[in-house]
Amino acid sequence: MFHFIDPEKPRPYRRKAQATFIVSVMETSEKSENIHKSAYxxxxxxxxxxxxxxxxxxxETTDIYFLTPEQGFYKLTYRKGEEETFxxxxxxxxxxxxxxxxVINNDFYDDLPEEMWNGDEITKSLSESGKKLDRMNLLPAPFPLEEYLTPRDMRHLKKLYGIGGLSYGNLSxxxxxxxxxxxxxxxxxxxxKTVGEDFLLIRGYDPDKNAIKVSVPPNxxxxxxxxxxxxxxxxxxxHPEVGAIVHIHAWIDGIRATEINYPCGTIExxxxxxxxxxxxxEPSRAIIGLKNHGLTITGTDLNDIFERIEGKIIPQVPMS
Incomplete structure (x- = not known):
């Protein structure tokens, strides 16, 4: 559905179902030095x-910039007479x-064994790896949703999609x-630091419920x-030989990449x-580009991933 918004008073479109795909459309003639920052x-x-x-x-030309929640950002240019092809x-x-x-629904099971409530060596390595990403400047600041949405809109977003914040990148x-x-x-x-809040044990996917199965501590x-x-x-x-995966919003030259910038969290x-x-x-040590988005990197463990990407990361994802 196309949702036309007024730059002075942009109104939200409140869906009744997750599957409703909303494309907001906004027109302006005001130039900006940073269009992504102005438009996002x-x-x-x-x-x-x-x-x-x-x-x-x-x-008499018009640029249409396309923006995605994952910070995808690319444009098409319209010239007079190109209506049909454009x-x-x-x-x-x-x-x-x-x-x-x-696939963003979660099924939570409070059945995590007690010996795992405070984490283990794997969660410790995830914590250390998160700090490494920060030192590499690969953790953009979470977008402050609460500064742009009313409490009502935040409740709607959380009810429909379970979203309480926008942060970028992940690791497992x-x-x-x-x-x-x-x-x-x-x-x-x-x-x-905390199991159930920062670290989650993913147990699988339930296709009947279209939900990710997650084990957490009780209470x-x-x-x-x-x-x-x-x-x-x-x-x-x-791939049983894959021991770790890191996803970052950055790039490496010369890699294979997806051809369509499907949204995060989709089966496609x-x-x-x-x-x-x-x-x-070598599937256990692959580096895959996600068009207009970033990288998914597999490794035998987290250390293997960081050793392989050191000195190769390009902070800016190419957009097309």
């Missing part, structure tokens, strides 16, 4: 899955995203053949699993990344 708050304020930020120029290009960009299926490590520890959603990954209000849990689960399930993105890992020369 409108994506958030309108509670959209995608924003089309239309910027008109004096020379709108086809817009459709080709948006249709795969709008038709994709989210295999515990055994059936489960893995993963950083939770919306947390400070440079300061992970705790758990944070939600990262939206990328479905992607990590697919990789661990298929997970399957595409899993296929690229499968077809890589």
């Amino acid at each position: 708050p409108y994506l958030v304020r309108s509670l959209a899955n995608h924003l089309m930020y239309i910027l008109h120029h004096d020379d 709108f086809k290009r817009i459709y080709e960009r948006l249709e795969p995203l709008a038709a994709s299926q989210l 490590a295999r515990r055994d053949g059936h489960s893995f520890w993963m950083s939770a959603s919306g947390i400070n990954k440079a300061d992970m 705790i209000t758990p944070k939600r699993a990262s939206v990328d849990a479905i992607e990590h689960w697919m990789i661990y399930k298929e 993105l997970a399957k595409t990344v899993a296929e690229l890992v499968r077809n890589s020369e």
